[in-house]
Amino acid sequence: MDGQPVFHKMNPAFLQLLDKCRELAGVPFVITSSYRSPSKNRRIGGSVGSMHLYGRAVDIQCPDGVTRWRIIKAATSLGLSVGVMRSALHIDNREIPIVFDYYPRYGEGVAAEE
Numbered sequence: 001m002d003g004q005p006v007f008h009k010m011n012p013a014f015l016q017l018l019d020k021c022r023e024l025a026g027v028p029f030v031i032t033s034s035y036r037s038p039s040k041n042r043r044i045g046g047s048v049g050s051m052h053l054y055g056r057a058v059d060i061q062c063p064d065g066v067t068r069w070r071i072i073k074a075a076t077s078l079g080l081s082v083g084v085m086r087s088a089l090h091i092d093n094r095e096i097p098i099v100f101d102y103y104p105r106y107g108e109g110v111a112a113e114e
């Protein structure tokens with residue numbers, strides 16, 4: 001994490017959904033990543049085509065299982081996609097919603113579908 005969230009480069013429709021998601025989840029959202037420039041996305045190892053590049057994704061700190069459940073429940077009820085990290089969730093509004101993880105698959109370290 002470096003810098004502050006870049007809300008003015010975020011997709012307005014996504015921000016509205018994110019606000020609704022926060023309301024439904026009933027927990028504060030501590031956002032650790034929002035819009036990313038292509039150079040920043042490359043630097044931090046984000047995937048090619050990451051929704052962060054389009055201002056349609058955030059990463060939210062998520063320290064425990066209860067908070068994780070509340071946010072995933074709210075996000076999926078709104079048609080948002082969720083990526084599960086160890087202590088954070090990635091939320092985006094891609095066209096066809098999915099739930100994905102960041103775990104290496106079969107030791108190959110296959111890139112996350114972010």
Ligand SMILES: [Zn+2]
Nearest residue numbers: 057058059090
């Ligand atoms: Zn993310």
